[in-house]
Each structure stands twice: as structure tokens, then as C-alpha cells.
Amino acid sequence: MSTALQRPPALTTPPPARTPAARLRWTAADAWVMTKRNLAHVVRAPEEVVIYFTLPIMFVLVFGYVFGSGMALPGGGDYREFLLPGVFAMTMLYGLGATATGVAFDVDRGVVDRFRSMPMARSALVVGRSAADLVRAVLELTTLVVCGLLVGWQWRNGIGDALAAVGLILLLRLAITWIGIYLGLVVPNPDTVGVIVFPAAFPLTAPSNVFVAPELMPGWLGAVSEWNPLSSTVATTRELFGNPGFGGDSWAAQHSLLLAIGWPLVLMAIFVPLSIRQYQKLSR
Amino acid sequence: MTTNDATIVAEGLRKRYGSSYALDGLDLTVGRGVVHGLLGPNGAGKTTAVRILATLLSFDGGSARVAGHDVVTEADDVRRRIGLTGQYAAVDETLSGRQNLVMFGRLYHLSARQAKRRADDLLEQFDLTAAADRSGRTYSGGMRRRLDLAASLILAPEVLFLDEPTTGLDPRSRNDMWDAIRSLVAGGTTVLLTTQYLEEADQLAGRISVIDTGRVVAEGTADELKARIGGDRIEVVVHDVAQLGAAAAVVARVGTAEPETDADTRRVSAPVADRMAALTEVVRELQAAGVAAEDVGLRRPTLDEAFLHLTGHQAAIPEETAA
Ligand SMILES: Nc1ncnc2c1ncn2[C@@H]1O[C@H](COP(=O)(O)OP(=O)(O)OP(=O)(O)O)[C@@H](O)[C@H]1O
Ligand SMILES: [Mg+2]
Numbered sequence: 001m002s003t004a005l006q007r008p009p010a011l012t013t014p015p016p017a018r019t020p021a022a023r024l025r026w027t028a029a030d031a032w033v034m035t036k037r038n039l040a041h042v043v044r045a046p047e048e049v050v051i052y053f054t055l056p057i058m059f060v061l062v063f064g065y066v067f068g069s070g071m072a073l074p075g076g077g078d079y080r081e082f083l084l085p086g087v088f089a090m091t092m093l094y095g096l097g098a099t100a101t102g103v104a105f106d107v108d109r110g111v112v113d114r115f116r117s118m119p120m121a122r123s124a125l126v127v128g129r130s131a132a133d134l135v136r137a138v139l140e141l142t143t144l145v146v147c148g149l150l151v152g153w154q155w156r157n158g159i160g161d162a163l164a165a166v167g168l169i170l171l172l173r174l175a176i177t178w179i180g181i182y183l184g185l186v187v188p189n190p191d192t193v194g195v196i197v198f199p200a201a202f203p204l205t206a207p208s209n210v211f212v213a214p215e216l217m218p219g220w221l222g223a224v225s226e227w228n229p230l231s232s233t234v235a236t237t238r239e240l241f242g243n244p245g246f247g248g249d250s251w252a253a254q255h256s257l258l259l260a261i262g263w264p265l266v267l268m269a270i271f272v273p274l275s276i277r278q279y280q281k282l283s284r
Numbered sequence: 285m286t287t288n289d290a291t292i293v294a295e296g297l298r299k300r301y302g303s304s305y306a307l308d309g310l311d312l313t314v315g316r317g318v319v320h321g322l323l324g325p326n327g328a329g330k331t332t333a334v335r336i337l338a339t340l341l342s343f344d345g346g347s348a349r350v351a352g353h354d355v356v357t358e359a360d361d362v363r364r365r366i367g368l369t370g371q372y373a374a375v376d377e378t379l380s381g382r383q384n385l386v387m388f389g390r391l392y393h394l395s396a397r398q399a400k401r402r403a404d405d406l407l408e409q410f411d412l413t414a415a416a417d418r419s420g421r422t423y424s425g426g427m428r429r430r431l432d433l434a435a436s437l438i439l440a441p442e443v444l445f446l447d448e449p450t451t452g453l454d455p456r457s458r459n460d461m462w463d464a465i466r467s468l469v470a471g472g473t474t475v476l477l478t479t480q481y482l483e484e485a486d487q488l489a490g491r492i493s494v495i496d497t498g499r500v501v502a503e504g505t506a507d508e509l510k511a512r513i514g515g516d517r518i519e520v521v522v523h524d525v526a527q528l529g530a531a532a533a534v535v536a537r538v539g540t541a542e543p544e545t546d547a548d549t550r551r552v553s554a555p556v557a558d559r560m561a562a563l564t565e566v567v568r569e570l571q572a573a574g575v576a577a578e579d580v581g582l583r584r585p586t587l588d589e590a591f592l593h594l595t596g597h598q599a600a601i602p603e604e605t606a607a
Pocket of ligand 1: 306
């Protein structure tokens, strides 16, 4: 501030969007700015991403090689091929922590106050977070696919089905970003949120078909596992990738595609409005 | 000044947290192109008032207009016309200074080129060019505050809210900040400034509202308030308590009110109008009267004293009007 401050040249911002179409344009433009911001974070703090990559790769190695040799599949087949779709989905679930911490960090540091004092679309912050985390998920998934190919996993039903499977995995991740956004807004303390997310996420992976086929579990646990949103996505993607271990006699197992689409939509129908309400509550 | 040409008008603002009121009927009128100080101790409600006026906080009663628009029903119109530098720097600490300013410019819906140019100008003006591409995390507290202020000036706002802008700054940075505020106001911006420091309000603000427990307890120019508080005091400590009476007589001639004497500390003090003249005169007259002084000094009232005084006044007003 050695130089005297001049009154800045007249810069004008367009008047507030009044029509629904103009509002939508603003929301999209602002959400895009926020998406780029969150991606810039990834570039500026890559170590965080590395941590999120390390965990699933470790799961592949530990379960694929250490426990995998002792794991049987009901219909036979290679355990590592069975495992990979599960790890894809599980990695999406653990993204919950990154999303929630990111949101909590923003709210805690007061930068959200500046956003809220500006004439930007109110939903841009959360929509931008969700979009950026989806881009991140694509990066994570790409890494995992490469890892998978290296340990012998492959897709057997053609690229079309494989891409459909990837779409379902990302749909699950999208739903999970909104749960994360909600958590980050409810517990706006980055340290606390990090501590509660992992204990909350882990029980979701255990009663699921990620590591073990539900048919091999005790009755009630198998039922819980088959209805687990994670399992629906995993079972469906196993089928689409042509990997072993899908199917079963229960309704949930028979309709896993329906559930793999339905569960994320249901979760979003719950958590998108909840998040928006919680975001508006910041003005209390 | 009528409320029509005022830039900020708040009437009877109330904000409740649980069973207590952070604001309890706050009235405020701020004219165009001035610095208005909100002075108050911790918990007085300064931040609450600023956050309500900056559309960040809902409230339970009253109404407020900023730059001609209602903060609730026309919040977007208000947001286009205000800048806010809160008590804690509200910038993205992971991004660089430049990335921050460009991002905020884009969120004000400037074009990419405008946002970039504006960021460059502001970085230059706030002496941040050298650090422009470093992550905000590596900035010192003062640099972060400057970046924060720069971010609130992207649009040359009509109204700028500054919540304790110099808390935690060293004297040099504080003076820089004061200069920046002065030149903004010279350019026509209206500034609402909160502070805990009487001196800061004195330096910058044309008018000051003193707030305590959520309402305005006194309002006026710095001089008017000081006159009410009692302004500077001259204080004499005599060597020999027997001479306290003689010293009091000297102080009484110079002071603007009856001197207060305290035999235990051998001290006599009184408010004065012209600091330096009073000091010279007291020293000279004490000498002439043969009073041996251990200490002669000028003392500014502390904010605590000011508050005791102002809240005392407020309690006394009903009695005065009754008389
Ligand atoms: N979110 C909140 N929940 C409960 N009480 C609150 C909240 N925010 C503020 N308060 C209370 O409202 C009162 C006014 O707070 P405010 O932050 O406006 O004071 P201030 O004048 O800015 O103080 P300081 O000088 O410490 O910044 C305080 O008693 C505070 O405890
Ligand atoms: Mg405050």
C-alpha cells in the first residue's frame, strides 16, 4: 500500500438475474468458477489426492494378494477380478471424507462469508464442490483402472458396457458428494468431520459385497449386504464388466441395476435439499 | 441528514441468540461518503450488526437498507454495492493472491479479461505483486488482511464494511490501512468501520456510534464524544500529601471540570481541552506555587473508562429529563 489507492475505474457488474433463464446461466457460470477453484486446490495441494489414491491401491494389494488366496467365490472365478469393482465403489465412498472436509474447511475459514456477501448464485458453492469432486473421482477411477489392469483385472463385455459401469460408479459418487456436503455443513469443523467420516463410512463397506459374496455370509448379514447401496452398484458393475461374483436369489440381487440407479437418486433426493437448507441456515 | 440521503439506515435491529439479544434495538444512520465508526467492547454486537447489514445474517426484528436497498428483500442489489472485510480474513488460503482476486472478480460477473486486469491493479496497489503467485497460506497476517481488503474493493463498492480491520496489525501496517481507508473515502465510498480502539475511531471516523449490549449508547463526532467522556485528563502526583490542596487549585484553573483528588495515591486529575497548553501551564503554575510534583502527565481515557462514563450517562438521562 505504498502507492495511494485510487478510486478504482468504474467496473460494473450486471444487474441481478431476474428471469429463471438468467438465473440458471448465472448459477452455471458461478458453479463453473467454483469448480475451477476446487480443482486448483488439487493442483496446489496434490499430497491430499495422493492419500486418497494410496488407500484403494493398498486395498487392492492387501485383499488381492494377502487375503485373496484364501477367498472363495460362490460361482468360482478369479478373486482379484471380483475385488476390483468393489474397490472402485469403495473408493467413491471414501471420497465422502474429502468432500465433507473440503466443505467444512470453507465454512470454518470464513471464505464462505465472502461468497455469501457477493452477488453470486447461492447454490454455486455446493454445486461447484460436487462437480469438482466428480472430476476428482474420474481421476481416481482412472488410476484404479490402470492399477487393476496391472494386477490382471479386465473388462470382458466390450467398451460400451464398461463405460456404462463407470457411469454407475460416478453416479454413486455424485450421490456421495451430496452426503459429504451435508456432513461438512452440519459439522463445520474440518478436524472433527475428518474424524467422524471414516468410522461412519467403514461400517458401510463391511456388510457389503465388496470383499465377500453375500451368499457366503450369515443370513441376516447377507440380506443387509445385498440391500446396501454400495452392493447394488458393485453387483451391477461386476455384471457389466463381465467379472465374477454377481447374481443371487434375493429381490435386491435380481434387481441390482434398478437399485444401482435408484439408490443414488434416492440419496440425492434426500441430501440435496437437506444440504441446501443447511447452507441457508448459515445465515442464522 | 434525512434518512433519504443516508447510505445505511438501520431501524430497531434485533438479533436473538437463544435467550439473549446480540442486537437489541440498534438504530444507525450513516450518510454518503463518510466513515462511520461503530465502537464497542467485546461482545457489544459490532460483528453481528455488520453481518446483518452485509446480508449474511438473518435477524428477528427491525429493518435495514444499504445503498438504497432492503437487506432482506433486495439482498442481491445490496450485494452488488457492498464490500466486506470481516474480522477474520475471508480469502481462500490455498489459492494464490492472484487466483483469489480473479476468482472473486469472476464471481462478480466481470469478464475473464476484466477480472484479470482488476486483480493486477489491486495486487499492485496493495503491494502484493511480489507475492501474487504464492499460496495465501504463506502470507503474513498483514498481507492476508491486505488481500482481503483488496478482494472487497474489486467492484469499487458504494459501501464498505470493515470489521476491526487493524486488529493484529503492527503499527506500520495499521497506518497503511488507515491511509487506504482515507483515500477510499476521498473517492466517494461510504465506510462502516468497527473498532475497539477509541484512537482508531478518532483518526478515521467522522461520526461514531458507541454500542454496548446490542444498542447505541452514544453517538456523535469524536470531539462530541470525547467531551462527554471527558477527553484527555491531566494528572498530577504530588510528593507531599499536604500540598494536594494547592495542586488541586492549580489543576482546577486549567481543567474543564472539577478536579478529582485521591489522597491515598497523592493524585489529582481533571479533564482538559487543549492537551499541550494545559500541560505547560500546569507545570509552570505548580512551580510558581512551589508545589513539588512527582509526576505530571496527560492521559487519554481508556475505552473502559469511556464505557463506564457513557453507560453512566445513559442511566442518568432519565433523571436529568425529569428534573
Ligand atoms: N452464533 C452465535 N451464537 C450465539 N451467540 C452469538 C453468536 N454470534 C454472536 N453471539 C453473541 O452475540 C453477542 C455479540 O457478538 P458480536 O460478535 O457481534 O460482538 P462484537 O462486538 O463483534 O465483539 P468482538 O469485539 O469480540 O468482535 C455476543 O454476546 C456473542 O456471544
Ligand atoms: Mg466482532
